[in-house]
Amino acid sequence: MAGRSVLVTGGARGIGRGIAAAFLRAGDRVMIADVTVPADWNYELASAGELQATQAELAELGEVDAVGLDVTDSESCQQAVAKTIERFGGIDVLANNAGVVDSGPLDAFPEESWDRIFDVNVKGIYLMTRAALDALRASDDAAVVITASIAGKRGSANLSAYCASKFAAVGLTQSLAQEFAPDGIRVNALCPGIVGTAMWHDHLMANQGEEAFEARMQELIPLGRPQTADDMGEAAVYLASARNVSGIALAVAGGLEMH
Ligand code: NAD
Numbered sequence: 001m002a003g004r005s006v007l008v009t010g011g012a013r014g015i016g017r018g019i020a021a022a023f024l025r026a027g028d029r030v031m032i033a034d035v036t037v038p039a040d041w042n043y044e045l046a047s048a049g050e051l052q053a054t055q056a057e058l059a060e061l062g063e064v065d066a067v068g069l070d071v072t073d074s075e076s077c078q079q080a081v082a083k084t085i086e087r088f089g090g091i092d093v094l095a096n097n098a099g100v101v102d103s104g105p106l107d108a109f110p111e112e113s114w115d116r117i118f119d120v121n122v123k124g125i126y127l128m129t130r131a132a133l134d135a136l137r138a139s140d141d142a143a144v145v146i147t148a149s150i151a152g153k154r155g156s157a158n159l160s161a162y163c164a165s166k167f168a169a170v171g172l173t174q175s176l177a178q179e180f181a182p183d184g185i186r187v188n189a190l191c192p193g194i195v196g197t198a199m200w201h202d203h204l205m206a207n208q209g210e211e212a213f214e215a216r217m218q219e220l221i222p223l224g225r226p227q228t229a230d231d232m233g234e235a236a237v238y239l240a241s242a243r244n245v246s247g248i249a250l251a252v253a254g255g256l257e258m259h
Pocket of ligand 1: 009010011013014033034035045047069070072097099100120148149150151191192193194195197198199
């Protein structure tokens, strides 16, 4: 199955970078797509420099290119898809991984944050998948992998917008798995547990340091460690390759979430 063309959103860093690296190691060609224009958010998103640097580093693993992308902008999604097709001749795997988090009690939660979370985490999947659909239909080995979360399986206090968006991502996964099955396109969700990316270090456990993070995760997670971006890459390649698996939401969470 090697040699597929793979488009990974939010691919400049964190879990997206791990997904990109895993597909490259599997012998696939990868387009990493991420924001290149600074966005106003409660922690820094990726940058043009970070996207370029990641592309250069991943090039050691295989054929990789990069494109600027805002998943909330329909035209930008179409351009990223067009660039991938131009570069690699088609799209076999779409990894809808871009996402943002914000937290806080509902009564103090800004409406703009609510909207932004749903724009990126939910509408972004719709816009990207719609843009890539013709190319996926043209592939004889097509798969969509959606990065949802264990937050899409169980709610948490002070994370209502994020959890609701991830439940929506799982709902989208199941619906699209049914809808695209006649086209032979498999659609699955990857549900990471806790990975020490910007989401944790710059927001959820900001300023608490790596040691405090590791100690907290050792305590919390049955298998005794946080998950890694490589764990997510391994699972994403599995989900994109398993020929008779569609519509599932696979927790990769060290036993923290078992459903
Ligand atoms: P991250 O912030 O490092 O990565 C998210 C990426 O998405 C960034 O590169 C960011 O620039 C990009 N992005 C944000 N808005 C975008 C937009 N409008 N258009 C294009 N790209 C955009 O964090 P991460 O943890 O690697 O997150 C990746 C995915 O994993 C997200 O969907 C997140 O919700 C999910 N997730 C993370 C964890 C965790 O513990 N870190 C757990 C479960 C699920």
